[in-house]
Amino acid sequence: xxxFWDRYGRSVSxxxxxxxxxxxxxxxxxxxxxxxxxxxxxPAFGVLGCFVFTGHSIAGIPLRYLLxxxxxxxxxxxxxxxxxxxxQGFSHGWELMLTIVxxxxxxxxxxxxxxxxxxxxxxLVTLRRLRVPAVFVAILAFMYRYxxxxxxxxxxxxxxxxxxxxxxxxxxxxxxxxAAMLGTLLIRSLxxxxxxxxxxxxxxxxxxxxxxxxx
Amino acid sequence: MHIPDGFLSxxxxxxxxxxxxxxxxYSLHRIKGDLAERTIPLTGMMGSLIFAGQMINFPIGLPxxxxxxxxxxxxxxLGPWAGCVxxxxxxxxxxxxFSDGGLTALGANILHMAVLxxxxxxxxxxxxxxxxxxxxxxxxxxxxxxxxxxxxxxxxLFCVEFRLSHAAGExxxxxxxxLMVAFHALIGIxxxxxxxxxxxxxxxxxxxxxxxxxxxxxxxxSLPQFVGAGLIVALAVAxxxxxxASEFSDGLEAVAEKESVAASEDGLPGVFADYxxxxxxxxxxxxxxxxxxxxxxxxxxxxxxxxxxxxxxxATQLAGAAPRE
Numbered sequence: 106x107x108x109f110w111d112r113y114g115r116s117v118s119x120x121x122x123x124x125x126x127x128x129x130x131x132x133x134x135x136x137x138x139x140x141x142x143x144x145x146x147x148p149a150f151g152v153l154g155c156f157v158f159t160g161h162s163i164a165g166i167p168l169r170y171l172l173x174x175x176x177x178x179x180x181x182x183x184x185x186x187x188x189x190x191x192x193q194g195f196s197h198g199w200e201l202m203l204t205i206v207x208x209x210x211x212x213x214x215x216x217x218x219x220x221x222x223x224x225x226x227x228x229l230v231t232l233r234r235l236r237v238p239a240v241f242v243a244i245l246a247f248m249y250r251y252x253x254x255x256x257x258x259x260x261x262x263x264x265x266x267x268x269x270x271x272x273x274x275x276x277x278x279x280x281x282x283x284a285a286m287l288g289t290l291l292i293r294s295l296x297x298x299x300x301x302x303x304x305x306x307x308x309x310x311x312x313x314x315x316x317x318x319x320x
Numbered sequence: 321m322h323i324p325d326g327f328l329s330x331x332x333x334x335x336x337x338x339x340x341x342x343x344x345x346y347s348l349h350r351i352k353g354d355l356a357e358r359t360i361p362l363t364g365m366m367g368s369l370i371f372a373g374q375m376i377n378f379p380i381g382l383p384x385x386x387x388x389x390x391x392x393x394x395x396x397x398l399g400p401w402a403g404c405v406x407x408x409x410x411x412x413x414x415x416x417x418f419s420d421g422g423l424t425a426l427g428a429n430i431l432h433m434a435v436l437x438x439x440x441x442x443x444x445x446x447x448x449x450x451x452x453x454x455x456x457x458x459x460x461x462x463x464x465x466x467x468x469x470x471x472x473x474x475x476x477l478f479c480v481e482f483r484l485s486h487a488a489g490e491x492x493x494x495x496x497x498x499l500m501v502a503f504h505a506l507i508g509i510x511x512x513x514x515x516x517x518x519x520x521x522x523x524x525x526x527x528x529x530x531x532x533x534x535x536x537x538x539x540x541x542s543l544p545q546f547v548g549a550g551l552i553v554a555l556a557v558a559x560x561x562x563x564x565a566s567e568f569s570d571g572l573e574a575v576a577e578k579e580s581v582a583a584s585e586d587g588l589p590g591v592f593a594d595y596x597x598x599x600x601x602x603x604x605x606x607x608x609x610x611x612x613x614x615x616x617x618x619x620x621x622x623x624x625x626x627x628x629x630x631x632x633x634x635a636t637q638l639a640g641a642a643p644r645e
Contacts (some may be wrong), residue, residue, distance in 0.1 A: 127477030136424050140333075156537075169333050182324055188503075192495040201491065205326050209422075212325030216419040228416055239361065240348055248365030248371070248409045255368040259376070271361050281381060284514055285372050288521025289390065291397070295529050298365035314370075 113166050114224035120164035121222050125231040139211040144204045150211060157214045164222050175210070175215060182209045202246040223248055237316040255294050262286050322414070322429050325422030325480065329485035333643065336481065337427025343435040344408050350401040363402045366394055369407035376411070378514065386510045391437015392467040393515050396445055396459065399531035428481060434472035440473060441466040446532070455533060456523045460516055466517040471508035475500045588633035 120128075130166040135153060142149045161171060186205045224254075229249075232242050266282060274282075301312075328336070351359045371388040378386050390410070394403035411429050412421040421429045445462035452458030479497045494605055520531070 110555070121635055132423065136422070137330050140326060140328075140330050140424070150599040178324075178365065182326075185324075185327070188499055189491060189496065192499040193491050194495075198491045201486065205563075208411070209324045210326075210328030212422055212424070213419060216325070216423050220419050225413075225416055238345075238348055240352060241344075243360050244364045244367065244405060245409050245412060247360055248367035248413060251365055252371050252413070253364075255372045256375075259372050274381060280513070281517070283376055283378055284517030285521055287376060287514070288518045289367055290373065291393075291518060291522055292526050294365050294369040295362070295397075295526075298361045301365075302361040303363065306357070310357060312359075314360075 112170070113164070113221040114227075116165055117162045120160060120218075124145070125227050126225060126234070128219060128223055129162055129231065132215050135215045136212040139208045139215075142208070144200055147207070147241070150207045153211050154214070157211060157218060160218050160234070161214070164218060166221050171214070171217070174212075178213050179206075179210070182206055182213075233316060239316065243314045251294075251297075252298070255290070259286075259290055262290060322411070322421030323425040323432075325424050327422075327485070328425055328428060328481055330424065331483045332481050333427060336431050337424075338425040340408075340430040340435065344430065347401040347404040349441070349616060351405060363398065363406045366402070366406040366410070367413070370394060370406065370410050370412060376416075378510065388503075388514045388518075389433055389437065389450065389471070389511055390432045392441035392445065392463055392470050393518055394436035394441035395466075396463045396515075396519055397530060400439040400442035403442065404434045405541060407434035407438050409589045411519055428478075432477060436477065441470045443625070444469055448451050449532075454528060459523065459533065460519055464512045464516045464645075465520050467512040468505075468508040471504050471511050472501065475504035487610065537578075557635040 123131075135157060139150070139153055142153075161183050183206065186202045186209075189202045189205070190196075192198070195248075229242055232245070233239070263286070266286060270282065359417060370388070370393070371391060374387050376387060378388075389402070391407050394406045397403070405437070408430050411421060411426065411433060413428055415423060439461075444466040445459065448462035448465060449455060449458035452461070479493070479500050482496070483493050522529055523533075616618065
């Protein structure tokens with residue numbers, strides 16, 4: 106599961122070895138530059154795109170993965186951007202739409218590079234170093250730890266539902282059962298949170314967050 | 321629903337990020353105050369739950385399907401501050417794991433879904449719940465209305481931010497506003513429906529998990545608390561209504577300019593520069609109002625339907641449930 110979510114985070118490449126703050130800074134710089142480029146200077150989009158693409162190939166992120174992600178992303182941003190000329194009666198707004206799609210795609214690829222050269226654990230450490238409050242980082246870490254558990258719970262609920270309803274049912278019934286499933290998941294997760302809280306208390310938890318790198 | 325990078329200008333991203341940092345920082349401060357040691361597991365688990373819950377696709381009969389956004393749900397279950405933090409975690413993790421929503425647009429996304437959804441949604445829900453004697457029924461009706469309003473408010477705020485991001489004259493603001501608001505009035509119905517059913521399920525099985533329902537006696541409201549709640553509601557309403565107000569001022573300005581030919585356009589700052597004297601078609605404001613009226617009516621009908629299931633349940637049963645821990 107974790108491998109499915111950040112698959113290339115733990116591979117080895119010059120990009121992965123960069124200091125984490127430099128990675129974030131580089132990605133931010135590319136995204137901000139992309140948004141700042143006016144449409145008249147459109148060749149600059151190509152230059153930035155080449156730069157990002159080079160980063161991907163140095164990091165060893167395969168082209169197939171990029172295409173797969175773009176295949177999901179492009180229709181999404183396309184639908185959002187087409188609403189602009191649509192709302193103007195298709196008379197104008199095309200230029201702005203193209204600009205947005207170019208900027209969005211470059212920023213998306215940059216984000217994709219960043220999340221694939223920086224595993225989640227490294228992000229947490231970096232947030233700590235950036236003086237983000239300890240409670241924030243602790244909640245984020247807790248959430249990341251239990252996302253997989255909740256996901257497995259959801260999978261079990263789904264299997265049970267499939268076993269009972271055998272697929273073909275009406276739309277209304279599907280809505281009702283899906284929402285009931287969500288409610289059940291919520292109750293089970295919060296009950297689990299209470300159990301975990303009890304376990305934490307019994308191990309001496311006082312609400313104070315300690316980090317190994319605090320000294 | 322996440323805004324990708326590229327839609328908003330760097331300045332707007334900076335401003336929204338500053339607002340989001342302020343709001344989330346204040347929420348963190350608030351949840352540290354009460355019961356700090358249970359905040360981390362509860363808020364973190366709520367984050368994982370909404371993260372997973374957003375992957376349940378609700379079919380709508382077309383090739384596309386919708387999913388829960390969860391701001392109001394988190395606010396109703398955990399309270400406004402913890403709900404806001406939980407949603408912020410979800411948005412950060414979705415960016416860090418899937419690159420969903422932009423890095424620079426993260427502030428705007430947090431502002432729309434976590435702050436407006438959880439804090440604003442809770443304020444609306446609490447204001448409505450107060451009107452009901454049966455608190456569980458009030459919760460369901462309140463969260464239906466709050467969920468629909470939160471989606472609409474987020475769409476309206478996005479339009480305003482989009483308008484501020486781009487030079488005047490590239491598009492007409494009213495048109496894009498109409499399209500976005502009309503579209504999100506439909507999306508909001510889905511969000512309201514999902515939120516209502518989930519809240520209903522929780523109220524049925526574990527009413528003690530819902531924030532503010534733990535104590536069976538309604539808390540005595542002191543005057544400052546009442547004023548504070550009223551202020552939050554007023555702000556939420558203002559945030560939601562201001563784009564409509566700008567529509568009106570738009571029309572008013574057009575009229576004013578027709579009257580006084582001497583009004584110089586050049587002096588106006590960028591924000592108002594596109595409000596030129598093009599006569600505003602009546603159908604636009606009409607369709608916005610129509611979408612609003614249809615939405616409000618359907619939401620009220622929906623909330624009435626949702627509470628019919630609850631009415632069979634005596635209130636004493638809810639009040640007598642075991643308190644948490």
